[in-house]
Amino acid sequence: MVEPIVSLKNVHKRYGDAEVLKGITIDLEQGKFYTLLGPSGCGKTTILRIIAGFSDATEGDVYFNGDRINDLPANKRKVNTVFQDYALFPHMNVHDNVAYGLNLQKTAKNEIDDRVQQALTSVRLADYGNREISELSGGQKQRVAIARAIVMQPKMLLLDEPLSALDAKLRRDMQYELRDLQERLGITFLFVTHDQEEALAMSDEIFVMNVGQVLQSGSPVDIYDEPINHFVADFIGESNILTGKMIRDYEVEFVGKRFECADGGMAPNEPVEVVLRPEDLDITTVDDGKLTVTIDSQLFRGDYYEIIAYDGDHNEWLIHSTNPATDGETVGLTFEPYDIHVMRLHESEAEFDARIETYTEETPEDEGAASHE
Amino acid sequence: MSNRRFSNWAFYVPYGLWIGLFVIAPVALIIYQSFLNLDHHFSLENYATFFKSSTYLMMTVNSVWWAFLITIFTLLISYPTAYFIHQLKHAQLWLLLVIMPTWINILLKAYAFIGIFSQSGIINQFLGLFGIGPEQFLFTNASFLFVATYIQIPFMILPIYNALDDLNPSFINASRDLGATNWQTFSKVTWPLTLPGVKAGIQSVFIPSLSLFMLTRLIGGNKVITLGTAIEEHFLTTMNWGMGSTIGVILIIAMVIIMILTGDRKSSEGRLTR
Numbered sequence: 001m002v003e004p005i006v007s008l009k010n011v012h013k014r015y016g017d018a019e020v021l022k023g024i025t026i027d028l029e030q031g032k033f034y035t036l037l038g039p040s041g042c043g044k045t046t047i048l049r050i051i052a053g054f055s056d057a058t059e060g061d062v063y064f065n066g067d068r069i070n071d072l073p074a075n076k077r078k079v080n081t082v083f084q085d086y087a088l089f090p091h092m093n094v095h096d097n098v099a100y101g102l103n104l105q106k107t108a109k110n111e112i113d114d115r116v117q118q119a120l121t122s123v124r125l126a127d128y129g130n131r132e133i134s135e136l137s138g139g140q141k142q143r144v145a146i147a148r149a150i151v152m153q154p155k156m157l158l159l160d161e162p163l164s165a166l167d168a169k170l171r172r173d174m175q176y177e178l179r180d181l182q183e184r185l186g187i188t189f190l191f192v193t194h195d196q197e198e199a200l201a202m203s204d205e206i207f208v209m210n211v212g213q214v215l216q217s218g219s220p221v222d223i224y225d226e227p228i229n230h231f232v233a234d235f236i237g238e239s240n241i242l243t244g245k246m247i248r249d250y251e252v253e254f255v256g257k258r259f260e261c262a263d264g265g266m267a268p269n270e271p272v273e274v275v276l277r278p279e280d281l282d283i284t285t286v287d288d289g290k291l292t293v294t295i296d297s298q299l300f301r302g303d304y305y306e307i308i309a310y311d312g313d314h315n316e317w318l319i320h321s322t323n324p325a326t327d328g329e330t331v332g333l334t335f336e337p338y339d340i341h342v343m344r345l346h347e348s349e350a351e352f353d354a355r356i357e358t359y360t361e362e363t364p365e366d367e368g369a370a371s372h373e
Numbered sequence: 374m375s376n377r378r379f380s381n382w383a384f385y386v387p388y389g390l391w392i393g394l395f396v397i398a399p400v401a402l403i404i405y406q407s408f409l410n411l412d413h414h415f416s417l418e419n420y421a422t423f424f425k426s427s428t429y430l431m432m433t434v435n436s437v438w439w440a441f442l443i444t445i446f447t448l449l450i451s452y453p454t455a456y457f458i459h460q461l462k463h464a465q466l467w468l469l470l471v472i473m474p475t476w477i478n479i480l481l482k483a484y485a486f487i488g489i490f491s492q493s494g495i496i497n498q499f500l501g502l503f504g505i506g507p508e509q510f511l512f513t514n515a516s517f518l519f520v521a522t523y524i525q526i527p528f529m530i531l532p533i534y535n536a537l538d539d540l541n542p543s544f545i546n547a548s549r550d551l552g553a554t555n556w557q558t559f560s561k562v563t564w565p566l567t568l569p570g571v572k573a574g575i576q577s578v579f580i581p582s583l584s585l586f587m588l589t590r591l592i593g594g595n596k597v598i599t600l601g602t603a604i605e606e607h608f609l610t611t612m613n614w615g616m617g618s619t620i621g622v623i624l625i626i627a628m629v630i631i632m633i634l635t636g637d638r639k640s641s642e643g644r645l646t647r
Contacts, residue, residue, distance in 0.1 A: 052546075052550060053549070053550075054546050054549070054550075073549070074546070074549040074550055075549045075550070075551075075552045075553055075554060076552075079550075080550055080551065081546070081547070081550045083543045083546070083547060084543075085541065085543055087541065087543035087544050087546065087547035088547075089544060089547070089548075089562060089566075090566070091565045091566060100548070100551050100553075100561075101551030101552050101553075104551065104552050104553050104557055105552060148547075148551070149550075149551075152551060152552070
């Protein structure tokens with residue numbers, strides 16, 4: 001086990017009666033890209049502020065390299081932040097903004113110039129040192145903010161929704177650049193976002209949060225394929241979520257039919273929720289289909305068609321397909337057993353992991369591999 | 374079409390009238406009168422008198438010096454006050470308390486201070502308990518400075534408070550994040566970014582302080598004679614309106630100089646806080 005660079009142990013944050021963080025325990029290791037993902041108001045930015053030192057934990061401990069840093073002021077912490085609104089000082093030019101922290105450390109003039117130039121080069125703004133902040137575009141401000149933080153050579157970079165103010169195209173470019181930068185510098189990134197696509201694209205590990213708790217953590221693939229509850233399944237990607245019943249291991253019943261599936265370790269006839277991702281559903285003929293639905297409407301999304309269909313019991317089905325369908329047509333839907341993901345109600349992440357352990361060992365290799373390593 | 378153009382034009386009439394009647398006309402009249410001598414002949418006599426007379430020049434220096442002192446003391450008190458009020462939980466309430474004295478007429482406040490500072494005033498009564506005094510407080514330069522500063526403080530606190538309020542708190546966090554101590558953050562970020570508020574405060578304190586005249590008499594005991602006092606004397610006592618107007622023009626020029634000196638040259642960039 002690698003010694004984590006930052007650990008939060010049972011951190012609570014309360015404002016009066018409102019509890020913003022309800023016992024957060026996370027370990028962040030050196031050199032990885034972490035993402036705190038959740039809807040606004042879930043407490044993800046509060047975690048960032050507690051690590052940065054702008055806010056303190058009401059209860060619980062924050063460790064940095066094994067030392068408790070709860071009482072260490074922000075200016076003494078070896079972490080740097082990229083702010084959501086960039087917070088570039090408007091009365092200084094680009095060079096002076098980036099040099100700000102180094103000037104405070106009384107670094108030698110030529111070393112400052114070298115490091116500032118290096119930082120600006122790494123965000124591809126080498127020639128922008130003399131520009132005023134007001135002359136920069138949003139994307140450029142974003143890069144200067146990153147340069148200003150990485151020039152300090154922090155052990156950890158905290159990024160508070162840094163891409164939220166950029167347009168879609170620039171956002172995608174910056175996602176690649178951030179990931180690339182993180183890999184080149186080898187420092188830990190803790191990225192806060194409410195955009196699940198962004199989180200899935202960039203992270204080594206994602207913490208999915210809601211109302212002050214971490215609901216699930218894991219690699220993007222784990223979280224996408226094995227959401228532990230309704231909230232995670234709904235928040236990450238799009239999904240068809242249905243109530244069902246676990247008949248026995250590897251057999252689940254929903255919409256009145258029984259299907260073979262890849263999950264187990266539950267009580268017989270236990271009520272469950274079933275997730276089917278829209279891209280896992282394939283349209284076929286009624287005879288070949290496991291389900292029969294009627295196409296209601298569709299939207300062209302560029303790289304796929306988003307199709308809405310209803311079955312005989314008026315359940316809505318969301319289907320992503322590369323081919324268009326015909327409105328009003330009755331078609332069959334088919335999917336593979338491992339496309340079905342079964343979620344127990346009120347199962348915590350620890351219980352989920354323990355259950356996976358019990359049955360993955362006996363699962364045949366081809367089925368188990370798709371769901372969990 | 375022409376109807377619409379007319380109605381657009383009509384919107385400007387009230388503003389035009391206002392500016393014409395209450396801004397341009399008085400200034401033009403003052404400038405016109407300043408060129409009239411006692412016999413109502415057009416001449417540069419008044420200006421010649423002003424710049425030849427050591428009394429008037431001393432008075433000018435005096436006015437500027439006292440206005441400068443008042444502004445400095447007001448700033449020294451107002452910046453920290455605005456800064457701390459801004460950090461308080463009920464900042465708006467505290468601000469209201471600071472503004473409240475401005476609702477009271479300046480003469481009333483001056484008379485109140487006479488009651489406090491006079492030989493039989495509150496301070497001397499208090500000192501009397503310890504067998505000290507009575508001391509002379511009223512009609513001293515110090516009391517003039519004290520009261521003038523007291524009266525100007527709200528006009529300095531307000532623009533500084535607004536500048537602090539406009540300051541994006543992220544800037545403070547960013548500065549701390551990059552390793553700055555509280556003091557470094559203040560001197561390198563907070564102060565430069567609230568400077569426009571300080572300049573506005575200086576303008577609204579220094580300029581009226583140049584022409585204070587009631588306080589110089591009621592509190593300063595006419596020991597401090599500023600250009601404001603001189604204007605009052607010329608208009609009300611010696612009836613030399615021409616000379617009074619000349620001093621008025623000098624004051625207007627002084628004010629313009631202050632406005633230029635404290636003006637925000639890069640206002641478009643300085644305003645960019647959010």
